[in-house]
Amino acid sequence: MTDGKAARLDEIIASHAHREGPMLPILHDVQAEFGHVSEDAKRTIAKALNLSRAEVHGVVSFYHDFKAEPVGKPVLKLCRAESCKARGVENLVAAAEAAAGDRVEIETIYCLGLCSVGPNAMIGKRPYAMLDVPKIEALIREMA
Amino acid sequence: MMVTVRISDDALAIACGADDVAKAFEKAGATVERVSSWGMQWLEPLVEISGIGFGPATPGDVQAILDGGADAICIGPIAAHPFIAGQQRLTFARAGKTRPTSLEDYEATGGWKGLNRARELGPEAAVEEVVSSGLRGRGGAGFPTGIKWRTVAGAKADQKYIVCNADEGDSATFADRMVMEGDPYMLIEGMAIAGFAAGATRGYIYCRSEYPHAIAKLEEAIHKSAHIVHPFVLEVREGAGAYVCGEETSLLNSLEGKRGEVRAKPPIPALVGLFGRPTIVNNVLSLAAVPFILAEGAKAYADCGMGRSRGTMPIQLAGNIKHGGLYETAFGITLGALVNDIGGGTATGKPVKGVQVGGPLGAYLHPDQFDIPFDYEAYAAVDALIGHGGITVFDEDADMAGMARFAMEFCAAESCGKCTPCRIGSTRGVELIDRILDRAPRTRDTVEALPQMHNAPKDQRSLDDEIELLEDLCETMKFGSLCALGGFTPYPVMSALKHWPADFGVATAKVPEAAE
Numbered sequence: 238m239t240d241g242k243a244a245r246l247d248e249i250i251a252s253h254a255h256r257e258g259p260m261l262p263i264l265h266d267v268q269a270e271f272g273h274v275s276e277d278a279k280r281t282i283a284k285a286l287n288l289s290r291a292e293v294h295g296v297v298s299f300y301h302d303f304k305a306e307p308v309g310k311p312v313l314k315l316c317r318a319e320s321c322k323a324r325g326v327e328n329l330v331a332a333a334e335a336a337a338g339d340r341v342e343i344e345t346i347y348c349l350g351l352c353s354v355g356p357n358a359m360i361g362k363r364p365y366a367m368l369d370v371p372k373i374e375a376l377i378r379e380m381a
Numbered sequence: 382m383m384v385t386v387r388i389s390d391d392a393l394a395i396a397c398g399a400d401d402v403a404k405a406f407e408k409a410g411a412t413v414e415r416v417s418s419w420g421m422q423w424l425e426p427l428v429e430i431s432g433i434g435f436g437p438a439t440p441g442d443v444q445a446i447l448d449g450g451a452d453a454i455c456i457g458p459i460a461a462h463p464f465i466a467g468q469q470r471l472t473f474a475r476a477g478k479t480r481p482t483s484l485e486d487y488e489a490t491g492g493w494k495g496l497n498r499a500r501e502l503g504p505e506a507a508v509e510e511v512v513s514s515g516l517r518g519r520g521g522a523g524f525p526t527g528i529k530w531r532t533v534a535g536a537k538a539d540q541k542y543i544v545c546n547a548d549e550g551d552s553a554t555f556a557d558r559m560v561m562e563g564d565p566y567m568l569i570e571g572m573a574i575a576g577f578a579a580g581a582t583r584g585y586i587y588c589r590s591e592y593p594h595a596i597a598k599l600e601e602a603i604h605k606s607a608h609i610v611h612p613f614v615l616e617v618r619e620g621a622g623a624y625v626c627g628e629e630t631s632l633l634n635s636l637e638g639k640r641g642e643v644r645a646k647p648p649i650p651a652l653v654g655l656f657g658r659p660t661i662v663n664n665v666l667s668l669a670a671v672p673f674i675l676a677e678g679a680k681a682y683a684d685c686g687m688g689r690s691r692g693t694m695p696i697q698l699a700g701n702i703k704h705g706g707l708y709e710t711a712f713g714i715t716l717g718a719l720v721n722d723i724g725g726g727t728a729t730g731k732p733v734k735g736v737q738v739g740g741p742l743g744a745y746l747h748p749d750q751f752d753i754p755f756d757y758e759a760y761a762a763v764d765a766l767i768g769h770g771g772i773t774v775f776d777e778d779a780d781m782a783g784m785a786r787f788a789m790e791f792c793a794a795e796s797c798g799k800c801t802p803c804r805i806g807s808t809r810g811v812e813l814i815d816r817i818l819d820r821a822p823r824t825r826d827t828v829e830a831l832p833q834m835h836n837a838p839k840d841q842r843s844l845d846d847e848i849e850l851l852e853d854l855c856e857t858m859k860f861g862s863l864c865a866l867g868g869f870t871p872y873p874v875m876s877a878l879k880h881w882p883a884d885f886g887v888a889t890a891k892v893p894e895a896a897e
Contacts, residue, residue, distance in 0.1 A: 256616075257656065258618075258636050258637045258638040258656075259638060260637075260638025260639070261618065261619070261620075261621060261635065261636075261638055262618070262619070264621070265590075265619055265621065286638075292639075295640050296638065296639060296640055299623065299640040299641060299642075299797075300620075300621035300622055300623050300641070301621065301622030301623060302590055302620075302621035302622040303621060318552035318741070318791075319552040319553065319700065319737055319740075319741060319773045319784070319787070320552045320553045320699045320700040320771075320773045321552070322784070322787070323699075323700035323701040323773050323774060323775045323776075323779065324700060324701055324728070346591065346622070347550065347552065347624060347741075347791065347794075347795075348550055348551070348552045348554075348591065349392075349396075349591050350392070350393075350549060350554070350555040350557075350558040350591065350592060351392065351393045351396050351555065352552055352553045352554070352555055352697070352699030352700065352705070352771070352773070353393075353422045353423065353697075353698060353699040353700070353702060353705020353706055354393060354396065354397060354422055354423075354425070354705065355700075357396065359591070362593040362594070363395075364392050364393075364395060364396035365396055366393065366396035366397050367397065
């Protein structure tokens, strides 16, 4: 880890020091800042919170939102839960994966809470509803 | 003359293009007010001008709407629309009418009345008010909210907590999201009342990370209302994509910064909860019902409903449904009325094949069961659950065996891993259903074939044997799992097998009767 990154990590940890149960807020910030939670970061967080590295690793690996490796490409989160299945999301998957290729990551998630207007997806914090094959292909094409 | 246009800024409206419509109105010189959603989701983005609704609107409709045209998408007075007029909105009384984070709007519509009355009554009377309202936990378990409060109020500790479970992970549910995005002060008021009643000074709202709009609204609302709920202090905590964290003890572990593994009960969280302290863990809808109960009195709430299910339930109509959205009504309404009369049947226009009530852990119900009333006990009696009140409709194209397989697959993906029936049973369930669908029953194990295993059958397993094994596995998961995830995953599997055996390629399935 470079000095700049290490300093930023210390800053993140310090910014949550006053909180009860600071682990998840720290991990969210680390994930957002660095795109993943690295081995070095786990050790630093463990030391700061007086935990073992294994305990931090256990938490990181438990939650879908935290990644051990950087994804390195834009992510489209596609809901494949019951309500979106009832509205035909499975018919979009092949086309979406073909359009994405190696350029975009299609991540399966379960439920965005927009269950009457599916199939739904989310890019960053922006939700998209009523997707069909042309719409999802267009969305994926526009992703940088 | 400057026209005021009201458009929702709810995540669903945004997903349907509400921001673009709002921008087009601003460009055309209108004043745009972003309000909460009425809950008529098939009409989003819904535009309101002087009480008249237009939806679903696109930027291309803007000029026509302003010119007094757009008759094709005009729905007339919104409040008189049958979908709204037929409801009994206690929790969602403000839906569509107020700007979500405006303190002014909240106060003007009876906001903080419940908290003020609680403070006049005193903590003990406030708890009793909730007890006599008959309010039961809206997260799914249906435990009497007032009893939980009484337990925490009676516990002695240096610190107590109020935790709001906003980890709304069930597919077909979005009522929590609509409360947090549309009426965040109501939730804050409910939590402040709980804090006052139980003697807790700190509260956490554990909101799933898939709801960034809800988190942003809550943070703004908490900041703006801090002086009103003082000395109660609130904080939003973001989940991290684990469905199981909607289970209360798993949620507490997650808040503490641990893996979201389920804790064994007892001890109950009301006595040993967050950081080992007495904690009230309530669902968003339970807490959001509290301001009404305190403001209008327990009787006004308890007068609605049937049997032991008192008050109203915000029911969420979703999936392949023509008129999807939020429908709050007193308990007792039949499933058929919800799906066919209110929901208008399927969106595709094809016949309804089945509906799942209560999210991924809820049973699939057949149209033959559409006379069942919406009530905790009535659903439990047929091995189903109302859960968080979400209803997913499927048309005749649905593959129910595929949905049963998905129930197991989902359980395997989201299991916390602590107990064996859920962790391993779910994976074995997926394999087993695959074998049933592939017509490829498993051959006997090497160990089974050993000469020493005198009693083990040596013949090839039949399809019936595999079905029986699936039933047996479901039985084990149902009674052997630590929490509702493993314990209720058998519901969608068994109900799909019972009602649609043809989808599994079997003539009839003998599903064991509900055992206690």
